[in-house]
Amino acid sequence: MNRRERLEKLRSLMEREGIDYFVIPTSDPHMSEYVLDRYKSRVYMTGFTGSAGFVVVTQNEALLWADGRYHVQAEKQIEGSDFKLMKWGLEGVDFYDEWLKKNVKPGETVGFNGEITPYSMYQKLVKKLGDKTNFKFEKDLIGEFWEDRPPLPSGKAFILDEEYTGENPTKRLGIIREKMEEKGATHLFLATLDDIAYTLNIRGRDDLYTPIVVSYLLIDSHNVTLFVDENKIDVSVKGYLQKNGVKIAPYESVNDELVALDKNDACYISGDKINALQYKLISENTKVIDEMLPTTMMKAIKNDTEVENERLAHIIDGAAVSRYLCWIKANAGKIELNEFEAEEKLHEIRAEHESFISESFKTISAYKSNAAMAHYSASNENNSEIKAEGLYLVDSGGQYYEGTTDITRTVTLGNPTAEEIRDYTLTLKGHINLFLTKFLNGTCGCHLDVMARSAMWKEGIDFKHGTGHGVGYCLGVHEGPMSISKAIINVPLQPGMVISNEPGIYREGKHGIRIENLVTVTEYKTTQFGQFFGFMNLTLCPYERELIDVSLLSDEELEYINEYHKKVFENTQSHMKTEEEKAWLKKATAEIKR
Template identity: 45%
Template sequence: MLREDKLRKLRDKMALAGLNAVIIPSTDPHSSEYVHEHWKSRAWFSGFNGSAGTLVVTENMSGLWTDFRYYIEASNVLKECEIELYRDGLEETPSILDFLKSNLKKGDTLGFDGTLFSTSDFEKYNLELKKFDISIDNSFDPVEGLWEDRPEAPMSKAFDLPVRFSGESREDKILRVRNKMKGVGANTYIVSSLADIAWLLNIRGEDVRFTPLIVSYLIVDLNNVNLFIKNEKLPKKLKVELEKAGITINNYDVIGDYIIKLKKDSVIYYMPESLNCFLSTLINQDIKVIRGVDLVTDLKAIKNKTEIDNIRSAMEKDGAALVKFFKEFEHRIKDEEFTEYTLAPLLREKRLGMEGCVDESFSPIIGYHSNGALCHYSADEKSAKLIKRDGLLLIDSGGQYYEGTTDITRTISLGNATVEEILHYTLVLKGHIKLSMAKFPEGTTGAQLDILAREPLWEHGLNFGHGTGHGVGYFLGVHEGPQNISPKGFKAPIKEGMITSNEPGLYIEGKHGIRIENLVLTKFDSDGLYQKFLGFETLTLYPYDLELIDSELLSIKEIEWINNYHKEVKTRLSKYLTADENTWLEDKTREI
């Protein structure tokens, strides 16, 4: 079905339901960032497949809101289409709420699927639109009856993550959560986040591509734990283990009935940004509700000793996989043709060839020349560029290992690097190093650290539009809260034990894109005059491109840092490599 036909049929359906506008988000019933194909309704209607974006359709207009990472890609997808692109984050771009207030009139009705709309968003829209006498119908499923070949909901099997990987039993984790519940005065905790459930119960699955999650809900009270999951998804052995830990298994579809029947003396805790409004509106209004950040979030973000030791091992394997990949690519491109699309399978092959690697942690971003400037570019077979032996190639990729989750970006020169490319690469690298070497007092937030990565670019009138760093899970999501390093990252401090990305970049539309990314572990550094000071241990192990570094722009301290890092890369990866691979790596890590 053509995009225009989909929108026409949607408007017919809206008219029958008495709706004047609908919102189609990118998420699933658990407010996930990355979702199974079953819930990709926004992509089905709009043709835009980026992970972030919201489609709004009125009786005579439609618009797609997405962030900086997808401005160029979304613009290309929406060419010659009625859907207007709204670049979220720009001062001149109206919010979806402002757009609706301007384009709906008194007595109109907005519709959406309440299972895909967070409680916090629902309340925000409801509060504002009521002022304009605009009502909301949160029971409207826009794809029902239209998306005929819609994929079935995911049905992968859950599997156990042993304590040798998780570092803590599910029983001990549940005890810690109950202590936090008591601390906030709650006796019932509704957990909607798939990553939080996976971490708490030490289970993983394959319901979401690249992220080892299992679709489920969890309700923890002071005496019982109830897991809501499709029965077929639990192998018998795992079910026995969960029941041994005091966990009662319920069918996924009865979560709503369970919430309706919660006793009036319950004191319920949930995160309104995570729990969908369909479920939250089922809670009896006489029950006391406490809302805040998921209680699991902080526990999950601070990695234990076992997890930290394991992730160091995963980084060695991941770095070795990249050496094997880049060495083979460098050799084969002399005689073979590669496109951005056909290069990806070679990268996957090398990574999955390492012991303990289960999958990639996201679809690799491979951008050659001007496509590197598309921040979260996704190459397809038809439009992918042919990679030639000149210009810059940006590759952002990662792996899911039992020992942890990796995420690395390297930009390399394929030959004939220009003065501008070398300058831009070196400035990005300088910011990357400044952040790597940071020492900061306990309680510092990502917003306070962010300037370190941007300062070298700012000095040349340059900047990048995305955050500098995001949290990373342990054999979970490649994006994890609560911390981030960005101008807006002021809510959560960077704590000891957190793993965060360090990824400044620069994107010159029509020319090139540069990003350099390592994962860093926050560690104790020293006892300061009044408080503890923290710093970063760089976890990722793969060399920078020496051909793109202008050493004249680097300080002595920065040069020493690069040389020491390259020495560590060479030492720790050598045991995974052949003699030829070690010789290749020796050249790539030579001293500046």
């Protein structure tokens, strides 16, 4: 069945159901960052494989919205289909919800698959379109004709025990139940896979980059039920869960349990962490308490065991990236090498360590002008040859039993220009300035964002992405609720939070520079004016000394670089495996003088 035939099938079913506009989001029942293959409806209908986008289908139009990262890719991938690309982000192009507002007439019906649509997205549409619009979302229309639809993943679950997490599920469930009691909730429902993994100390192999187990979790004052494919759960995992009061039920039985909730019950859920269909099933039968889930902050604030293990993970990972940078600087221009082959080499080096599970996201291996695209992705089919000149940016991370890493380094492969050196130094100044900042308890990331930008702003330069995102513990590389960005997110930074520090400068057609460390928030001092916090570096890998203009650095900044490099050398030198690597690390971390 080709794309035209799929559209015809969908339109026929829309007519049967009385749906005038059908919306296809990029999501799955668990609101996963990386959508499970079984639920990639947008990809199935359009052929567009980018990580974000929306589709609206009517009887006469088929529209695909993609942002600026994907305009070229989307245009190419929908070529020959009946889909029209809406270049979201360009002047005069309405976003899909605004387009619906202008086109949907009173009394018309908007449809979507409620199983994969976040409830929060549905609520925004209701607010945008008003109460004269009808909504239908109980059926999976595309599923009715999806041939050879991928099954749910079948990876085995494993236990990440207290040696790594510092707490057992019984303790975490106890804290959750205390929060439930405070809110007057009889039940709490988790659909997001990282929250479930965190709560139960389970991890799995159901996603390429995040070690999760596809499941749901329902908690009440006496029972905990994990809805999961039992084939994923071996005897040892089942025994561990039972010991912590968790019983197993079939994955597909979850909605029956939600429907069975009593009118006297009160279910604690979060509208942005549940799909529209399940929210409806719960709210039709019982009272809903819709607030941030307790697990959101619990997993964001790492305990002492987790922070210590994260430190170990970053020694392992920093050493791997250092070995890789040694290799690429030695081989660029001497062997045939493209961005994708370089990316595979980095995987090979990381995978040598016994604690390595997987990458934490698709590596960005970007040479010269490709690095100016902040989310560039090389592939076996689409890549550039790497030569002994220009800048090379690598943004990558790993999942280890000891934690999750995310690091970006930009290096010169030969003959750096004055502009490249200046841009790198300005980026490094912002990176250092943010790290050295001390801040009062109650400070949010949005208050600190300017610290990473001020040196650039003096030169009339800025970057369009956020400065920092939260990172999970052997879980999602992007974790909320905190961030460091221009966006007003009122979540104070607290000790134990792990967050990235990643300013950058991007010049289209020339180069892209980004420097990223993960840091953890730490206590600094308490005075008569209050409690103050600071940051501790987790990432341990040299900066690119050949791109640093010392004349642009303050004494404090230069001192920081030398102290950081000393720490990198002391912690990672024993992980270098050849004399060449040892010599490279020693040179890369040697004292920089004026």
